[in-house]
Amino acid sequence: MKLKIAVLAGDGIGPEVIDQAVKVSDAIAKKFNHEITWRPALTGAAAIDAVGEPYPDETHEICASSDAVLFGAIGHPRFDNDPSAKVRPEQGLLKMRKKLGLFANVRPTFTFPSLLDKSPLKRERIEGTDLVFLRELTGGIYFGEKGRRDEGETAFDNCVYTRAEVQRLAVKGFELAMTRSKKLCCVDKANVLETSRLWRETVQAMEKDYPEVTVSYEFVDAVAMRLVQWPNSYDVLITENLFGDILTDEASVISGSMGLMPSASLGSNIGLFEPIHGSYPQATGLNIANPMATILSAAMMFENFGLLEEGKVIRDAVNSALDKGIVTEDLADGGKAYGTIEVGNWITENI
Ligand code: IPM
Ligand code: MN
Numbered sequence: 001m002k003l004k005i006a007v008l009a010g011d012g013i014g015p016e017v018i019d020q021a022v023k024v025s026d027a028i029a030k031k032f033n034h035e036i037t038w039r040p041a042l043t044g045a046a047a048i049d050a051v052g053e054p055y056p057d058e059t060h061e062i063c064a065s066s067d068a069v070l071f072g073a074i075g076h077p078r079f080d081n082d083p084s085a086k087v088r089p090e091q092g093l094l095k096m097r098k099k100l101g102l103f104a105n106v107r108p109t110f111t112f113p114s115l116l117d118k119s120p121l122k123r124e125r126i127e128g129t130d131l132v133f134l135r136e137l138t139g140g141i142y143f144g145e146k147g148r149r150d151e152g153e154t155a156f157d158n159c160v161y162t163r164a165e166v167q168r169l170a171v172k173g174f175e176l177a178m179t180r181s182k183k184l185c186c187v188d189k190a191n192v193l194e195t196s197r198l199w200r201e202t203v204q205a206m207e208k209d210y211p212e213v214t215v216s217y218e219f220v221d222a223v224a225m226r227l228v229q230w231p232n233s234y235d236v237l238i239t240e241n242l243f244g245d246i247l248t249d250e251a252s253v254i255s256g257s258m259g260l261m262p263s264a265s266l267g268s269n270i271g272l273f274e275p276i277h278g279s280y281p282q283a284t285g286l287n288i289a290n291p292m293a294t295i296l297s298a299a300m301m302f303e304n305f306g307l308l309e310e311g312k313v314i315r316d317a318v319n320s321a322l323d324k325g326i327v328t329e330d331l332a333d334g335g336k337a338y339g340t341i342e343v344g345n346w347i348t349e350n351i
Contacts, residue, residue, distance in 0.1 A: 001305065002035045006066040008059065010044040011089060012279025013289035013340075014072025020291035020344025021070060021298040024317075027351040028302065028310050039066055043096070044089040044279075045076035054092025060099055063270065068301050069100070071274035072294065077281050098138050102265035102272055103165070104172045105135040105244065106300075109231070109251040109261060114322045118256035118331060121228060126254055131234040132176060133251065135244025136161075136169045137265055140195070142241045161195045161240065166202040172266070173238035174210040180235055184215045187223045187239035187247065199240065220247070227251055252276045257330045259290025262297035264304060271304050273297040287339040290328040292318050295347060317350040 007022060009015040022038060029036045041059040048054050054074070063069050074089045096102075110130045116123045144158030170186075177184040186203045188196035200217055207215055218226075220243045226233065227247065231254050239247065252261045258277045265272040275293030283289045295318060303311035321327065326346045329337035338346070 001307070002037075003029075003068070003305070004037045004039060004066045005301075006039045006041055006059075006063045006069045008041055008043045008063075008069060008071045009046075010072040010074045010279065011046055011076050012073055012281045012284045014044070014074070014279055016285075016287065016340050017275065017289055017291040017294040018070065018072040020340060020347070021294040023344055023348045024295050024314060024351060025070075025298045025301075027348045028298075028314060031313070031351060032307070032310055034307075034310075043071075043092045044074035045079065047092060048087055048089060053087060054089050055095040055099075060096070063096065063100060063272075066270065068270060068304070069096075069272040070294075070298060070301060071272055073275065073277065073279035075279040075281070094142060096272070097265060098143070100265075100270055100272065101138070101268035103136060103138045103267040104169055104265065105133075105137040105248075106176075106264040106266060107133040107135060107244070107248040107251070107261070107276060108263075109133075109248075109254050111255050112260070112319065112322050114319075115256040115260075115331065118333060119254055121231070121254060125229065126231055129231040129254055131231065131251070132180075132236050133244055133248050134169060134173045134176065134236065134238045135248060136165065136238075136240050137244075138241075138267070139165045140241035159193070159195050159240075159242075161198055163198060163202050166199050167206070170203050170206055170238055173236055174206065174213055177213045177236040178210065182213050183235040184213050185223070185234060185237045186215060186217050187220050187237055187243055188217065189220050189243075190217070191219060195240065203238070223247060224250060227254075248276060257290060258293075259328065259330050260292050260296070262293050262300050264297070264300045266304070271301065273301040273304075287341055288329050288337070289340050290330050291340050291344050292321075295344070313351055314347075317347045320350060321347050 009018040041062040141159040144160040146157040190196040261276040299311040299314035
């Protein structure tokens with residue numbers, strides 16, 4: 001297969017972890033006879049510094065004319081501590097999601113047998129956890145009207161959803177549930193929020209189209225609690241943008257390190273693949289960041305092209321690195337810690 005992949009390394013540790021995922025993907029391409037053309041483009045603080053905006057038109061053109069986007073991380077402390085900053089790196093990510101029509105964010109949480117004791121949760125609670133959040137990504141409070149009034153003394157962010165936006169996300173949830181254990185949880189706050197009532201009503205009306213799927217409806221606060229009590233009781237969860245943002249961070253530490261979980265953003269025919277973690281500015285340039293989440297995002301990318309064997313070879317190589325203790329310091333636990341590059345090289349060689 002001939003693939004054109006836009007590669008947006010972004011900020012902080014982004015470039016370091018992306019380099020490893022590119023190396024791994026090239027090894028896969030060689031092994032399975034694919035041809036990948038990498039198309040680098042600027043985003044985030046790096047793009048603000050270079051051209052004054054976090055998702056320049058030129059970057060969009062590169063993404064929109066590629067088959068997929070491989071994304072590193074975005075964000076810089078220089079902007080976090082300045083609430084008055086007019087342009088922020090994160091705006092680039094939001095603009096990109098919207099312009100590429102990426103309304104469904106797929107965020108899995110699974111455990112690795114060799115890491116069960118590295119999780120902050122007890123082994124018996126997390127064993128067998130294998131769940132997927134489908135987070136709505138281009139609507140809700142992130143994209144509603146926002147602003148100030150009363151001379152800046154009052155601020156507002158509106159949360160808006162249309163039935164069509166809920167439906168298209170829920171379709172993906174039902175379809176995913178059909179390929180797994182046929183259990184779907186709709187996470188909302190329907191006891192308080194009108195948008196949540198629209199979510200619930202819409203999903204309830206769709207149940208008849210998927211008679212084999214058992215749907216549960218749970219409030220977001222209860223899910224936050226049950227996620228750390230019995231994560232293995234969940235399978236596919238669908239939710240709105242902000243709830244999904246928060247719950248997927250919570251879920252990402254279950255496996256033992258935030259540096260392990262990949263994600264995909266889908267919607268149009270161009271998918272975006274990125275690690276769940278952020279730009280980890282303190283680690284920039286130190287060769288200590290865990291590249292596995294980005295490498296596993298590349299696995300999701302191949303799988304999304306229907307190249308399942310390619311994805312599996314990457315996952316198996318990551319698993320053997322974990323089994324053999326070829327890990328960065330977040331997982332070393334007093335043992336030997338390898339560098340970002342060394343972990344990337346080891347996985348590449350094993351492919
Ligand atoms: C994420 C991030 C982004 C979000 C930020 C960087 C805008 O936290 O992808 O989860 O809130 O969606
Ligand atoms: Mn987030």
